[in-house]
Amino acid sequence: MRADARRNRALILDAALDLFATCGPAVSMEEIARAAGLGVGTLYRHFPDRQALQEQIAADTLRRLLSALRDLAARPAPAWEALVLFVRHCAGLPLALAKTLVDDASPPPEVAELTGDVNGLIARLAEQAQREGSLRADLPPREVVDLLSVAVCRPGARADDALTTVILDGLKAPTAVGPARGAAVTVD
Amino acid sequence: MRADARRNRALILDAALDLFATCGPAVSMEEIARAAGLGVGTLYRHFPDRQALQEQIAADTLRRLLSALRDLAARPAPAWEALVLFVRHCAGLPLALAKTLVDDASPPPEVAELTGDVNGLIARLAEQAQREGSLRADLPPREVVDLLSVAVCRPGARADDALTTVILDGLKAPTAVGPARGAAVTVD
DNA sequence: GATAACATGAACCGGATCTTCCGGTTCCGG
DNA sequence: CCGGAACCGGAAGATCCGGTTCATGTTATC
Numbered sequence: 001m002r003a004d005a006r007r008n009r010a011l012i013l014d015a016a017l018d019l020f021a022t023c024g025p026a027v028s029m030e031e032i033a034r035a036a037g038l039g040v041g042t043l044y045r046h047f048p049d050r051q052a053l054q055e056q057i058a059a060d061t062l063r064r065l066l067s068a069l070r071d072l073a074a075r076p077a078p079a080w081e082a083l084v085l086f087v088r089h090c091a092g093l094p095l096a097l098a099k100t101l102v103d104d105a106s107p108p109p110e111v112a113e114l115t116g117d118v119n120g121l122i123a124r125l126a127e128q129a130q131r132e133g134s135l136r137a138d139l140p141p142r143e144v145v146d147l148l149s150v151a152v153c154r155p156g157a158r159a160d161d162a163l164t165t166v167i168l169d170g171l172k173a174p175t176a177v178g179p180a181r182g183a184a185v186t187v188d
Numbered sequence: 189m190r191a192d193a194r195r196n197r198a199l200i201l202d203a204a205l206d207l208f209a210t211c212g213p214a215v216s217m218e219e220i221a222r223a224a225g226l227g228v229g230t231l232y233r234h235f236p237d238r239q240a241l242q243e244q245i246a247a248d249t250l251r252r253l254l255s256a257l258r259d260l261a262a263r264p265a266p267a268w269e270a271l272v273l274f275v276r277h278c279a280g281l282p283l284a285l286a287k288t289l290v291d292d293a294s295p296p297p298e299v300a301e302l303t304g305d306v307n308g309l310i311a312r313l314a315e316q317a318q319r320e321g322s323l324r325a326d327l328p329p330r331e332v333v334d335l336l337s338v339a340v341c342r343p344g345a346r347a348d349d350a351l352t353t354v355i356l357d358g359l360k361a362p363t364a365v366g367p368a369r370g371a372a373v374t375v376d
Numbered sequence: 377g378a379t380a381a382c383a384t385g386a387a388c389c390g391g392a393t394c395t396t397c398c399g400g401t402t403c404c405g406g
Numbered sequence: 407c408c409g410g411a412a413c414c415g416g417a418a419g420a421t422c423c424g425g426t427t428c429a430t431g432t433t434a435t436c
Contacts, residue, residue: 002381002434028424030385039384044426136357143350150351162331163338163355169324170358190403190412216393218416227415232395 009046011036016057020094024155025054025101055108058098062114065093069121079125080134083148084168086122090152091159099153119145136173144171197234199224204245208282212343213242213289243296246286250302253281257309267313268322271336272356274310278340279347287341307333324361332359 015036019027029050033040047053068089072082101107102115126144129135135144151157151167158164203224207215217238221228235241256277260270289295290303314332317323323332339345339355346352 004434005382008383029426030424033385040425041384041427042382045382050425139350139354147351147354162327163335166327166335166358167351167354168358169362170354170356174357175363192403193413196414217395218393221416228395229397229415230413233413236395238394 005046008036008038008042011038012043012046012053013057013060016053017061017094020054020057020097021092022156025094025097029053051108054097054101055111057094058101058111059108059114061093061095062098062111062118065090065095066114066118066121069118073121073125078134079128079132080172083122083125083129083135086125087148087152087164087168088159091157091161091164093152095149095153095157096155099149122148134173135171139171147171193234196224196226196230199226200231200234200241201245201248204241205249205282208242208245208285209280210344213282213285217241239296242285242289243299245282246289246299247296247302249281249283250286250299250306253278253283254302254306254309257306261309261313266322267316267320268360271310271313271317271323274313275336275340275352275356276347279345279349279352281340283337283341284343287337310336318361322361323359327359335359 012032016027016032019032019035023031029043030040032053033043036043043053047056069086072086072089075082098111098115101111107115122145123141126135126141130137130141139147147167151161151164154163200220204215204220207220207223211219217231218228220241221231224231231241235244257274260274263270286299286303289299295303310333311329314323314329318325318329327335335355339349339352342351
């Protein structure tokens with residue numbers, strides 16, 4: 001493969017990643033090409049059609065995410081901390097794209113499998129956090145996964161988003177309800 | 189206006205309200221007509237084009253919302269309670285539609301004004317709740333409005349949604365983090 | 377410098393939706 | 407009950423929009 005071709009392929013992937021992350025999965029091929037500083041034709045030279053490009057990017061993203069997640073899950077830290085780090089890690093990833101691919105009927109098998117793995121790992125972390133008492137216990141772990149995906153699978157989600165912060169706080173196990181009014185207490 | 193025409197108009201509005209609420213603002217005119225049990229032609233007899241229908245429904249929805257909000261704000265209850273009741277009240281309303289209309293450039297003036305009023309009232313409630321100490325203070329009221337709109341302006345949002353619950357919990361002022369260890373305090 | 381690989385973007389295509397239109401139907405006053 | 411005006415239906419036409427192709431011009435490599 002010629003050097004310029006390789007460079008252009010990289011440009012395309014970068015631009016597409018960026019656009020998918022900030023604008024959602026409905027960006028047109030022309031926008032992507034323009035953002036990469038190339039013509040549409042070039043884009044089609046490297047990816048036979050839109051689906052191929054989407055799959056490539058979604059799969060790459062999910063693979064990266066999965067490996068990060070495995071690292072987090074392997075550490076001996078509290079599960080809650082792992083969840084928070086994970087959510088922070090997700091910011092700026094084109095997850096809305098992956099979500100779209102998965103929600104649609106007949107997702108490409110690789111993407112479906114990767115998503116399954118990711119969701120499974122998150123669910124396990126959630127369960128563990130619940131056992132550790134740091135995550136509210138009134139939600140099935142699956143529901144927690146869905147919630148987090150809302151926080152994370154938005155075009156333009158940022159790690160320190162108000163929404164992300166609020167959702168994480170809302171997911172914390174309630175700190176013991178303060179003492180009754182009028183009571184005198186000693187905190188040990 | 190003939191009786192059947194009036195009836196059909198009502199059928200259309202009902203069906204459209206329902207579809208906009210559950211499927212988002214991108215429903216096709218044919219789907220709406222089908223849901224109303226009528227032909228597309230009939231739909232176009234009553235509303236000159238898609239925009240007219242959208243505006244009508246969005247404006248109706250916002251008007252209802254605004255009046256409910258005024259009632260809530262007028263009551264002497266705590267502002268936090270009003271906010272929660274408001275959010276519950278929003279479930280099943282086609283607010284995603286209104287949001288789309290407002291987000292787009294050049295929204296119809298009536299819709300824009302209504303939305304402005306609604307947002308303003310919510311922001312005032314949020315501010316009041318912060319003064320009362322029931323709503324976390326580290327977010328500008330405007331941000332709170334945006335957050336709540338995420339909770340509420342989803343196709344198919346339900347009042348007892350996990351997401352809605354979690355967001356509301358995350359918005360609560362943190363129950364005192366607990367005084368420093370070893371301190372003795374009296375709770376009045 | 378020759379050649380094959382590559383880039384370009386205007387033109388083409390498909391399908392999805394909005395909108396029109398006219399034959400058929402339904403209501404309503406006389 | 408009847409006539410006609412208002413109304414309904416849904417196929418056909420217009421329009422839009424993005425994906426894809428391809429003939430032409432350019433560039434890396436040997």
